[in-house]
Amino acid sequence: MADSGSVPAATPLSVLTHAIARLAGARGAEDVVEILRTTARRMMGCQGIAVIRKDADLCHYIEEDAIGALWKGQKFPASACVSGWAMAERRTIVIPDIDDEPRVPHELYHSTFVRAIVMAPIGGDKPIGAIGAYWAMPYAPSRSEVEMLEALASAAATAIENVRLIAALSTALDTAELARDELRHRVKNAYMGAESLVRMSLGRQASEEVTGRIQALSRAQAFLDDRLSKTSGVDLRDLVALQISPYRLAGSERFLLDGPALTIDGELALPLGLAINELATNALKHGALSAEGGTVAISWSRMAGRIAVLWQERGGPPVVIGRRAGEGSGLLSRLVERQMRGRLEHRLAPEGVVCTIRFAVAHEAATADVLSVAAQ
Structure with a gap:
């Protein structure tokens, strides 16, 4: 607990709110990765996080923030790591104790502090990466903690998709109108998905600030699309x-x-x-x-x-x-x-x-x- 008169620490809710706002303004994939690196660990209260990119049949660990070295820069077969497992099954993997999970490649963890894992895929039906949260001791995260990581992964997927679509628009002038319609549709669905995840994770009262921010972003996008089309x-x-x-x-x-x-x-x-x-x-x-x-x-x-x-x-x-x-x-x-x-x-x-x-x-x-x- 903070001492009387000290500045209160950022809450998981405030970290998630800030991260969603920053992801909405991301201009490149590198911006998305940096936002995840600087926010996921604080939000989860864990000892480490890793950002993984799918690279064909490999999992490329492109960034991390942890109390000890993990696997940044290394690539592993998707069939031989937890991130590949999460992407293949298109669901979040929760491992409270790696010693109790036979599918964990234990040889990769012997030189690390990791004892518990939550791995959330980025990209829904077609995962393009994953975010991993790690603890230094056996730990069973609450459902709300898991859903907060999923909400962050969903917002990251939206940001990456927006970056990709906008880049495509810049080099495909002959299909600009179709690409804009696709972008509008994807952004609308993504905002609705993120809002739903936040409500499930945080409850009605605690989620008001976050959902209000998401709704404001959605209204701004809808206003410009509607006004400029008419x-x-x-x-x-x-x-x-x-x-x-x-x-x-x-x-x-x-x-x-x-x-x-x-x-x-x-x-x-x-x-x-x-x-x-x-x-x-x-x-x-x-x-x-x-x-x-x-x-x-x-x-x-x-x-x-x-x-x-x-x-x-x-x-x-x-x-x-x-x-x-x-x-x-x-x-x-x-x-x-x-x-x-x-x-x-x-x-x-x-x-x-x-x-x-x-x-x-x-x-x-x-x-x-x-x-x-x-x-x-």
Whole structure:
């Protein structure tokens, strides 16, 4: 138990909530793996985790976080390891004590601390990998713990599928419309599946925050799909509000929105929405949204045929002035300057990130190019 006055440790619920939000904004398979590496062990309270990728008939242990070395970088026949077993049977394997399970390849565990295992496949009917949780002593996890690992695996599968589909869109312009429909369908089903898993794992009251975040992400996706299929214009306030809705916390107002009623072209809505989502994701990882009490003010205005959107953060962690721009700011630059034909001003002020996006009311950017940038 934490001492009086100390900062409370993150709960499994808060870790899962944070992981789902980060996975929703993942831009590549390497991002998905890193999110799993940094969250699964804290969420499960175990002594180690491993991320495994299916490689034909082999299981490739590509990442791990543990109290001792496991098998990172090694490959094993799928028929000779627990991860291959879980993927072949398309179900989660629970082994409270490896000494009691004859199918465990014990020779692989002699040099490790592992005594108990939970292995969840990633990918549903067609597993593409697995997440393993390990304990240093015999341990029988509760059903809720198992379902939380399954929920994380489901969210990871959705994120990887989104990355794959968006990449396919960037190189298959002639089938862009069909791929978008496929993406919409898969994302909708994945959100519903993740919400169901969370409700089963955490119970009605405890799952409200997580399911609210998942529902907000689903509503944002559905809004853009519906609006852009019926009209060429999107209300700027609605676009901003929906993009930040997954990052709002129940019972608090961390975003301040201010600006006149403006309608922007559908072609502009996609890159601008991605830019707002990128800013919010970065704020959740490193900026104002990562600290209790941090706020973000978003305002916009129009003058002489141009629109300016201002993002200002307050109350976040101490800012290191002069820190080099990271990958996120690079993506913002490509979205705004290449796709929107606009101008980006992104800087670290003493009080937090300040970003201004300026663009003309109309332009001729291609929707497929926007998705290509997002996949980079």
